Amino acid sequence: MPRSPHLPQLLICAVLGLLASSAQAIAPSPAPDSLQPLLVTLNERLSIADLVALTKWDSGKPIQDSAREAQVIANARKLAVDRKLDPDEVAELIAAQIEANKLVQYGLVAQWRAAGKAPDTPRPDLANQIRPQLDELQNRLLQQYAAFAPYRNDPECANWLAKERSSLIKDGLHGQALIRATGELCVADQ
Numbered sequence: 001m002p003r004s005p006h007l008p009q010l011l012i013c014a015v016l017g018l019l020a021s022s023a024q025a026i027a028p029s030p031a032p033d034s035l036q037p038l039l040v041t042l043n044e045r046l047s048i049a050d051l052v053a054l055t056k057w058d059s060g061k062p063i064q065d066s067a068r069e070a071q072v073i074a075n076a077r078k079l080a081v082d083r084k085l086d087p088d089e090v091a092e093l094i095a096a097q098i099e100a101n102k103l104v105q106y107g108l109v110a111q112w113r114a115a116g117k118a119p120d121t122p123r124p125d126l127a128n129q130i131r132p133q134l135d136e137l138q139n140r141l142l143q144q145y146a147a148f149a150p151y152r153n154d155p156e157c158a159n160w161l162a163k164e165r166s167s168l169i170k171d172g173l174h175g176q177a178l179i180r181a182t183g184e185l186c187v188a189d190q
Helices: 007-025 035-059 066-082 087-115 126-151 157-166 172-181
Strands: none
Touching: 035 087, 035 126, 035 157, 035 172, 066 087, 066 126, 087 126, 087 172
Protein backbone atom coordinates (compact mmCIF):
# COMPACT_ATOMS: atom_id res chain seq x y z
CA MET A 1 0.00 0.00 0.00
CA PRO A 2 1.54 3.35 -0.97
CA ARG A 3 2.09 5.94 1.77
CA SER A 4 0.68 9.40 1.44
CA PRO A 5 3.41 12.01 1.11
CA HIS A 6 1.39 14.30 3.42
CA LEU A 7 1.06 11.81 6.29
CA PRO A 8 4.18 13.01 8.23
CA GLN A 9 3.01 16.61 7.93
CA LEU A 10 -0.46 15.69 9.14
CA LEU A 11 0.98 13.82 12.12
CA ILE A 12 3.20 16.77 13.03
CA CYS A 13 0.22 19.14 12.83
CA ALA A 14 -1.89 16.84 14.97
CA VAL A 15 0.83 16.55 17.61
CA LEU A 16 1.39 20.32 17.64
CA GLY A 17 -2.36 20.87 17.95
CA LEU A 18 -2.53 18.53 20.94
CA LEU A 19 0.43 20.24 22.59
CA ALA A 20 -1.09 23.68 22.05
CA SER A 21 -4.45 22.66 23.46
CA SER A 22 -2.87 21.04 26.52
CA ALA A 23 -0.73 24.15 27.10
CA GLN A 24 -3.90 26.25 27.04
CA ALA A 25 -5.57 23.86 29.48
CA ILE A 26 -2.79 24.35 32.05
CA ALA A 27 -2.41 28.10 31.55
CA PRO A 28 -3.03 29.87 34.85
CA SER A 29 -6.27 31.70 35.32
CA PRO A 30 -6.07 35.49 35.42
CA ALA A 31 -6.23 37.27 38.75
CA PRO A 32 -9.72 38.33 39.81
CA ASP A 33 -10.59 41.99 39.34
CA SER A 34 -10.99 42.36 43.11
CA LEU A 35 -7.30 41.69 43.85
CA GLN A 36 -5.63 44.84 42.50
CA PRO A 37 -7.81 47.36 44.42
CA LEU A 38 -7.21 45.38 47.61
CA LEU A 39 -3.45 45.43 47.06
CA VAL A 40 -3.50 49.15 46.30
CA THR A 41 -5.29 49.79 49.60
CA LEU A 42 -2.83 47.60 51.52
CA ASN A 43 0.02 49.48 49.88
CA GLU A 44 -1.58 52.83 50.71
CA ARG A 45 -1.82 51.74 54.33
CA LEU A 46 1.90 50.91 54.27
CA SER A 47 2.72 54.36 52.91
CA ILE A 48 1.04 55.85 55.96
CA ALA A 49 3.49 53.86 58.10
CA ASP A 50 6.14 56.37 56.99
CA LEU A 51 4.13 59.17 58.59
CA VAL A 52 3.51 57.15 61.74
CA ALA A 53 7.24 56.50 62.01
CA LEU A 54 7.94 60.24 61.76
CA THR A 55 5.49 61.07 64.54
CA LYS A 56 6.95 58.37 66.77
CA TRP A 57 10.48 59.57 66.00
CA ASP A 58 9.52 63.11 67.01
CA SER A 59 7.60 62.08 70.14
CA GLY A 60 10.03 59.38 71.26
CA LYS A 61 7.10 56.98 71.66
CA PRO A 62 7.78 53.29 71.03
CA ILE A 63 6.65 51.73 67.77
CA GLN A 64 4.97 48.89 69.64
CA ASP A 65 1.54 50.05 70.86
CA SER A 66 -0.19 46.90 72.07
CA ALA A 67 -3.26 48.70 73.41
CA ARG A 68 -3.90 50.45 70.08
CA GLU A 69 -3.29 47.21 68.16
CA ALA A 70 -5.81 45.34 70.32
CA GLN A 71 -8.34 48.15 69.79
CA VAL A 72 -7.87 48.08 66.00
CA ILE A 73 -8.23 44.28 65.86
CA ALA A 74 -11.31 44.32 68.13
CA ASN A 75 -12.91 46.95 65.91
CA ALA A 76 -12.11 44.87 62.83
CA ARG A 77 -13.77 41.83 64.42
CA LYS A 78 -16.96 43.85 65.00
CA LEU A 79 -16.93 45.14 61.42
CA ALA A 80 -16.40 41.58 60.18
CA VAL A 81 -19.53 40.37 61.94
CA ASP A 82 -21.51 43.31 60.51
CA ARG A 83 -20.27 42.41 57.01
CA LYS A 84 -20.79 38.67 57.44
CA LEU A 85 -17.08 37.93 57.26
CA ASP A 86 -15.23 35.47 59.45
CA PRO A 87 -14.00 37.54 62.44
CA ASP A 88 -10.96 35.29 62.97
CA GLU A 89 -9.87 35.65 59.34
CA VAL A 90 -10.35 39.41 59.48
CA ALA A 91 -8.40 39.59 62.75
CA GLU A 92 -5.53 37.71 61.07
CA LEU A 93 -5.66 40.04 58.08
CA ILE A 94 -5.59 43.17 60.23
CA ALA A 95 -2.87 41.75 62.47
CA ALA A 96 -0.79 41.19 59.31
CA GLN A 97 -1.36 44.84 58.35
CA ILE A 98 -0.21 45.98 61.77
CA GLU A 99 2.90 43.79 61.62
CA ALA A 100 3.70 45.05 58.11
CA ASN A 101 3.27 48.63 59.28
CA LYS A 102 5.60 48.07 62.22
CA LEU A 103 8.14 46.50 59.87
CA VAL A 104 8.23 49.76 57.90
CA GLN A 105 8.36 51.86 61.07
CA TYR A 106 11.22 49.87 62.61
CA GLY A 107 13.12 49.94 59.34
CA LEU A 108 12.76 53.67 58.86
CA VAL A 109 13.58 54.55 62.46
CA ALA A 110 16.72 52.39 62.23
CA GLN A 111 17.74 54.22 59.04
CA TRP A 112 17.16 57.60 60.69
CA ARG A 113 19.11 56.61 63.79
CA ALA A 114 22.02 55.55 61.61
CA ALA A 115 21.85 58.88 59.76
CA GLY A 116 21.36 60.84 62.98
CA LYS A 117 18.19 62.51 61.71
CA ALA A 118 14.81 61.92 60.13
CA PRO A 119 13.69 63.54 56.90
CA ASP A 120 12.66 67.18 57.14
CA THR A 121 9.08 66.69 55.95
CA PRO A 122 5.75 67.85 57.40
CA ARG A 123 4.41 65.71 60.22
CA PRO A 124 0.66 65.22 60.43
CA ASP A 125 -0.86 64.70 63.86
CA LEU A 126 -1.02 60.98 64.73
CA ALA A 127 -4.28 61.04 66.71
CA ASN A 128 -6.23 63.61 64.71
CA GLN A 129 -5.02 63.07 61.15
CA ILE A 130 -3.26 59.74 60.67
CA ARG A 131 -5.46 57.43 62.76
CA PRO A 132 -8.72 58.62 61.12
CA GLN A 133 -7.06 57.95 57.76
CA LEU A 134 -6.12 54.45 58.91
CA ASP A 135 -9.68 53.83 60.15
CA GLU A 136 -11.10 54.87 56.77
CA LEU A 137 -8.59 52.62 55.02
CA GLN A 138 -9.62 49.73 57.25
CA ASN A 139 -13.25 50.12 56.18
CA ARG A 140 -12.22 50.15 52.50
CA LEU A 141 -9.85 47.24 53.08
CA LEU A 142 -12.63 45.10 54.56
CA GLN A 143 -14.97 45.87 51.66
CA GLN A 144 -12.27 44.90 49.19
CA TYR A 145 -11.32 41.84 51.21
CA ALA A 146 -14.96 40.70 51.12
CA ALA A 147 -14.91 40.97 47.33
CA PHE A 148 -11.66 38.99 47.12
CA ALA A 149 -12.45 36.38 49.81
CA PRO A 150 -14.06 33.84 47.42
CA TYR A 151 -10.71 33.53 45.61
CA ARG A 152 -8.52 32.92 48.66
CA ASN A 153 -8.63 29.13 48.21
CA ASP A 154 -7.82 29.19 44.49
CA PRO A 155 -4.62 27.25 43.72
CA GLU A 156 -3.43 30.26 41.67
CA CYS A 157 -3.86 32.75 44.53
CA ALA A 158 -0.17 32.91 45.50
CA ASN A 159 0.83 33.36 41.84
CA TRP A 160 -1.70 36.17 41.39
CA LEU A 161 -0.34 37.88 44.49
CA ALA A 162 3.27 37.63 43.37
CA LYS A 163 2.48 39.07 39.95
CA GLU A 164 0.12 41.85 41.04
CA ARG A 165 2.19 42.83 44.07
CA SER A 166 5.39 43.31 42.07
CA SER A 167 4.10 46.46 40.34
CA LEU A 168 3.45 48.15 43.71
CA ILE A 169 6.84 47.69 45.36
CA LYS A 170 8.77 50.96 45.66
CA ASP A 171 11.80 49.78 47.66
CA GLY A 172 13.11 46.77 49.57
CA LEU A 173 11.68 47.75 52.95
CA HIS A 174 8.19 48.48 51.65
CA GLY A 175 8.38 45.41 49.40
CA GLN A 176 9.04 43.12 52.37
CA ALA A 177 6.26 44.84 54.29
CA LEU A 178 3.82 44.35 51.39
CA ILE A 179 4.73 40.68 51.27
CA ARG A 180 3.97 40.49 55.01
CA ALA A 181 0.74 42.46 54.57
CA THR A 182 -0.49 39.97 51.97
CA GLY A 183 0.64 36.88 53.84
CA GLU A 184 -2.87 36.08 55.06
CA LEU A 185 -4.69 36.54 51.74
CA CYS A 186 -4.20 33.07 50.24
CA VAL A 187 -5.11 29.89 52.04
CA ALA A 188 -4.63 27.41 49.20
CA ASP A 189 -1.98 24.71 49.60
CA GLN A 190 1.27 26.22 48.38
